[in-house]
Amino acid sequence: MPEVLFRLDPTRKFTEQEKIGHNRWHPDIPPVATVRPGQSFRVHCREWFDGWMRNDDSADDIRDAPLSRVHCLSGPFAVEGADPGDLLVVDILDVGPMEEDSGPLAGMGWGYTGIFHKRNGGGFLTDEFPDAYKAIWDFRGQKATSRHIPGVTFTGMIHSGLMGTAPSADLLAKWNEREAALIARDPHRVPPLALPPEPRDAILGTLSGEDFERVANEAARTAPPRENGGNQDIKNLTKGTRAFYPVYVPGAKFSVGDLHFSQGDGEITFCGAIEMGGYIDFHMDLIKDGMRKYGVSENTIFLPGNTDPQYCQWLAFSGISVTEEGEQRYLDSQLAYKRACLHAIEYLTKFGYTGEQIYLLLGAAPIEGRFSGVVDIPNSCATIYIPTEIFDFDVRPTAGGTTRVDAGRGAPKSSF
Structure with missing residues (x-):
């Protein structure tokens, strides 16, 4: 095992x-350790809310989740010899849940998926599903099942939702300026258009005193993906992945967190993956002047991992860029993907599930999401592919009609 x-x-x-x-x-957040190019090491990660969520049948913890506390990131790790303009080569050697197989923390034999309330984070379909819901998933090896969504079993794609390097001071200022301008367009929107710096609940390593106060007022929130990678929530960043991150500061200052047992493309419920704590093993290296050599001036590029579940039968749903009210939008791929998700939810509720159960499932199961057509004016086309083998019954359309399943107690709900 690596150190x-x-x-x-x-x-x-x-x-x-x-x-x-x-x-x-x-x-300016100080590194917790320094690694050499060519070194392998292990990192423990706490789930993104630091144990706030509970393994129970209530969604009150989702409703009341303190978003100012996230994400709990392990790091930053300085890399010897890393200079701005380099590419940091990050190999994921292994990744998995916490070593304890049972306990109160997500990752100890269980994880969770949440639909966040519209007034506290929201989600991709927040107008259609404005209340807070939760599903608990139990782990057995690589398999996940839920008492809140019966009749479903699938193999997880264990991965990190968030990895990235530290921004330079100039890049950080650019983030804050452009996101502040976005917020100013509609400052009272619920949920907000972006999250400004928030000193409350800031965790900044070993910084203290005036340095802590200054950094807390400048530092960017970790919710979105940005040029440094960040919270990309790419389910293919699994064991076997090699990723290349731009280096913006001396030492690179690489950080990691937000481990997921499984996730569907888009993580559509916002807390859409199966969130967990665990461990991740890395090997680090450098490509000197790699940003210029390969034209990677921003955002990561990567070679996906090789541990995907082997599903071979899929039921796919499509959507186009026309609203439910019939309004035509021009090549709106985001809307097309939303409509594909809603079509899948409507279809699967015919088998006895609630819409919230299927919404949670689409966030957690390894569905494939694709922008299938983005050039044929005026409609974009997006599709989602759901592996049929994850269900304990046949979900394909047949002349005999649908099978009705016992949807159990359903997903716990909490409202403000």
Whole structure:
């Protein structure tokens, strides 16, 4: 096993550990350790809410989730010899749930998926599903099942939702300027258009005093993906992945977190993956001047992992860029993907599930999402592919009609 460079004690909160990580992006957050090019090491990760969510049949924890605390990131790790303009080569050697197979923290034999309330984060379909819901998933090896969505079993694609390098001061200023301009378009929107710097609940490694106050007021939230990678939520960043991250500051300052047992493309419920804590093993290397050599001035490129579940039969749903009210939009691929998701939800509720159960399932199961047509004016076409083998019954259309399943107790709900 590689040396553990960031160890987490499950009995202590994220801010009480021997080494303190962070939950904001800023170039001045000190590294927790330094690694050499060519070195392999292990990192423990806490699930993104640091144990806030509970393995129970209530969605109150989802409803009341303190978004100002996320994400709990392990790092940053400085890489010897890394200079701005380099590419950081990150190999994921292994990734998995926490080593304890049962306990109170997500990753100890279980994980969760949540539909966030529209007034507290929302989601891709927040207008159609404005209330808070939760599904608990139990792990058995690589398989996931849920008491809240019966009749479904699937193999997880364990991956990290969030990895990235620290921004430079100039890049951070650019983020804050452009996101502030976006917020100014509709400052009272629910959910908001973007999340500005928020000193409350900031975790900034070992910074203290005036340095902490300054950085807390400048640092960017970790919710969106940005040029440094960040919260991309790409389900293919699994074991066997090689990713190439732009380096913006000396040492690169690489961080990781937000591990997922499984996820569908888009993580559409916002907390759409099966969230968990666990471990991830890395091997680091550098390509000097790689950003210029390969034209990678922003955002990561990667070679996907090789541990995808082997599903061979799929039921696909399509959508176009026309609203439910019949309004024509011009090549709106986001709307087309939304309509494809809604078509899948409407179809699968005919088997006895609630819409919320299927919404949760589409976020958690390894569905494939694709922009299938983006040039044929005026309509974009998007599709989602659902593996039929994940269901305990046949979900394909037949002349005999649908099979009605016992949807069980359903997904727990909480409203404001």
